[in-house]
Amino acid sequence: MTNTHTKLTNLAGPEVPSFTQQEFERRVERARELMTLHRLDGLVLTSEANIEYLAGFVTQFAWTTPSRPWYFVVPRIGDAAAVIPEIGITNWLETSWCRNIQTWPSPRPDDEGLTLLTPLLLGIPGQFGRIGFEIGPESRMGMPVRDFLTVRDALSPRQIDDCTLLMAELRAVKSTAGTDHIRHICRIAGETFAHVPDFVKVGDSERDICRKFAADLLLRGADKVPYTSIGTGQGGYSSIIMGPTDRGVAAGDVLIIDTGAKYGGYFCDFDRNFSFGTPSDEVVRIHDVLWLATEAGIAAARPGNTAADVFLAQARVLEEAGIPVGNVGRFGHGLGKLITEYPSNAPGDTTVLKPGMVLTIEPSAMYGDYIMAHEEDILITEGDPELLTPRASREITRIG
Amino acid sequence: MTNTHTKLTNLAGPEVPSFTQQEFERRVERARELMTLHRLDGLVLTSEANIEYLAGFVTQFAWTTPSRPWYFVVPRIGDAAAVIPEIGITNWLETSWCRNIQTWPSPRPDDEGLTLLTPLLLGIPGQFGRIGFEIGPESRMGMPVRDFLTVRDALSPRQIDDCTLLMAELRAVKSTAGTDHIRHICRIAGETFAHVPDFVKVGDSERDICRKFAADLLLRGADKVPYTSIGTGQGGYSSIIMGPTDRGVAAGDVLIIDTGAKYGGYFCDFDRNFSFGTPSDEVVRIHDVLWLATEAGIAAARPGNTAADVFLAQARVLEEAGIPVGNVGRFGHGLGKLITEYPSNAPGDTTVLKPGMVLTIEPSAMYGDYIMAHEEDILITEGDPELLTPRASREITRIG
Incomplete structure (x- = not known):
């Protein structure tokens, strides 16, 4: 234990300079x-x-x-x-x-x-x-x-x-220093997500998964982990905002973890999906459509476009695939010193995007009794947005 | 890492039953x-x-x-x-x-x-x-x-x-189930404090100490660690509420960690002091007087006494030792679903203690440019209070 604590802390590299x-x-x-x-x-x-x-x-x-x-x-x-x-x-x-x-x-x-x-x-x-x-x-x-x-x-x-x-x-509109903090915590959380298949296994309770996940974030250099929601279930999960329960995960489950972790006063906010064993055809299809919707959202996140445009670009992909949108009310939002800031990627939000804004791109879809969500964090620039999170794989990640 | 995560999680035993x-x-x-x-x-x-x-x-x-x-x-x-x-x-x-x-x-x-x-x-x-x-x-x-x-x-x-x-x-006034939750998180945090000398070493930054400390709490079964303040310095620390800084700890330092960790919606709130190497005579003396003040506070925490009585019992010990009280404004407080609840162990708080109340006993003292604090969590009963935290040692714990 001693060695692990010592070795893991700050794998993400040196601290980011604080604000001048x-x-x-x-x-x-x-x-x-x-x-x-x-x-x-x-x-x-x-x-x-x-x-x-x-x-x-x-x-x-x-x-x-x-x-x-x-x-x-x-x-x-x-x-x-x-x-x-x-x-x-x-x-x-x-x-x-x-x-x-x-x-x-x-x-x-x-x-x-x-x-x-x-x-x-x-x-x-x-x-x-x-x-x-x-x-x-x-x-x-x-x-x-x-x-x-x-x-x-x-x-x-x-x-x-x-x-x-x-x-x-x-x-x-974030400064370079502000963006550096968000990029740092996104990188840390990206590493933790990449290691989920190493430390999560069938039989773990949702509560224990959240504890191990948050501990891993801290040991890699996060300051705080205020938010780690989790959803699990056979063939899908029914909520993307649930706190952890005592439910133990089983083969055939789909798992989502969504985290808001902090570094130097700034948040990341993104999620990843996992399948315990071979996913169903439906899970594969929904995951793929959401991945494409995220692509469309990222592509639409350019200066001059509105937050509503970012919503519509994502919604169009779901609509063309015949998949109803979820009950979240928006497909992403501003991110920074709060886990959710202005604007909302939602119909009617006419906020014009500017370089320096940081957004989450977060489509969600209903299928049967289930919901699925994807989420990435991006920085608006003069040209293509910068992806602050390591992009999710197009295929759902398998555990076991 | 995988093994550590798997092994450590929930060393504190099975989950406490939730509320009926x-x-x-x-x-x-x-x-x-x-x-x-x-x-x-x-x-x-x-x-x-x-x-x-x-x-x-x-x-x-x-x-x-x-x-x-x-x-x-x-x-x-x-x-x-x-x-x-x-x-x-x-x-x-x-x-x-x-x-x-x-x-x-x-x-x-x-x-x-x-x-x-x-x-x-x-x-x-x-x-x-x-x-x-x-x-x-x-x-x-x-x-x-x-x-x-x-x-x-x-x-x-x-x-x-x-x-x-x-x-x-x-x-x-807590129910049995409420008290069970507080006792559980106090036990978990007690185990983490006991292991601090195993995972903290000279050269660690305050930020890394807080990260390792919080990760250890989670892996032992805490749900959340909203609060982990830390103070370090040569011969003493000057604040008991500081967030962590980049300062690296050195031989001759005194360290305090104070934590508010949560389990099942209930908090613990207590601290421990450590000395890197041999403590100064002054640190030894202040630590001892605060330990005795805590004893006096615990002894005064009986039904019928007021929260002010609990303050006065602690203040009297400091006064008799000729040590000025700190600038905290009170010597403990209620504890439960918030890290600080009613009452305040402070002059003028005439709240009468009742069985089922949970209090922190938290004397603090000024010496030179420094402050030192002690803290335990107790349950008021019909007779002697029940100590929910493993009692701090009378002598300051040494690291290295």
Whole structure:
């Protein structure tokens, strides 16, 4: 065991350099340009993705427990400021560039930082009379909502509006350093997927497969494995988002593992299918059509096309093969500091693709009582997209 | 590698039986009693801990991405109901007892389930005119706040109030099955800590130590390792909540690892300290005093005492040794479906301890520029508390 641990760790190569001071300056500058466009005097950020993205603050602590809120305030004009629990000061100073910090001893149920945050927000120069909080679509606010309502009332007559879409737009086009992180974690997960037939065997429970899979990712250099869904069943699986069960895999099963693993604050998100023994003709056919649909999705992922175009290119392949689409609602999505970001490859999403965006290409198909999915991660460039994941084989991989 | 993966998985023994239908019925019944006390006509739950606790719905998908909200509604009178994305129906049916389900195709930015949720809430029999949402202290709401505000307005003149405290009270006293899950993950993490000297060596980076540590936990049977903080430094470390850095450990270093690992939806949360080579006299002394403070905290953790009493018992030991307390704000906390739950072992927390509560006992001390922490997990019983973690050795464990 000792040797294995020692040998495996970081097979994926040296760590990717972390983000420079200049990168954060560019991000903040661009955030301020967007504030002007969105007519916001400032941003109040409370979520891991957005605080890490703009402040550079890296921690596990803040996001694992709801006991203490953490605030990063970026005014359109003036200095950014952190309002954080006293326990976090060392962690903040070690990881963030921002030195304008106020702290309080938390937990303090009567006042979790509000008497620091409110005057700070009241002092923001107010051209538009509007402050942005993370309240919009696909958001989760990192503070108690009752505290948010208290702050909102104290800021009146200033208005509160959403800054989720602004932050999503800001994060959508990745820098070279951001892309390097995603490419690194895609490579690590690709190696783990390639080794699945070595460490998964008939009789393993789904839970044990997920544990071995996540452990392998970590030993190859992933920082975290927040997501490892699994589906197994004779001739197919019926869900692509299931947590693992105690079900033991058997000859004749089809297996899918889908993983969202993290490195340096960035996610990969892709899946692979396996057959225990010879797959049925139907499984072979569906796998092939999905592989072709993925090809079509990748080909359509070019600057100027929309996210809806990427959906339609994939859907057309399924339609021509007479296969109904799954119930996922979209065929891929943006990827970065969250496992799912804007845009959605879905009908009606008219987001125009730009170089630097990272997308998943993720067709899914229904057959009988089953569903099957494929997924790759790509970087939009000026020309052909760059495949960040090692492309799945056209034929389903066999185990045993 | 194959052999290691195969051999290690589930050394901690067979899976703990999952929760019975009767357990969920008792939980819902008790929730309704508390609704009467809190004068609430119903609960609208959106967070992993609370939905999993009452509905039994187990998933990774819903909580890893903010793209789709998931709602579980428990009226004081009448049937509970799920309002969930269509993609989740199989997962819901496989894991939850609740068969009263409405779905919508998500993501659907214009209406993420609100046209289903709102009429459902308007139909709740209204004795008190108040509905509970997770908006109170130490809460994070699992839906976009703007959607919450829309629902709130639609429910007017009914009032919205907090149900976080109700749910915390409900979850605080664990059932036998709940305790079995916590005991299981504490045992697994105890085994991993015992093997740290086998797989950690001088020259390892903090990041690699965390990866090997988390992989070992998984291979022994943990489901997830959301939290593995680490501190290292010559003669001591300066933060107990840091994420790992690229720093390589050296002879003369002190190392702390603190982990929150999960099994079957329940957390352990404890730490261990290590010395690379002979520890300094000061490290030996602080470690000993903290060990004694932990003893005192455990001894004070008896029914009828308050969480503040547990803090004071620990603080007294540090005070008598002339050692200043750390900046953590408390000396332990409740533990269960969240890594930190009510109560806080802190001055002023007058929560009276009851059999079935699970607490961490977690003194921390400042010395020079350093901080040191100890942590154990215990179950409150009618008599002496049950130690759920294998007790740390009184002397700091040496590596090399």
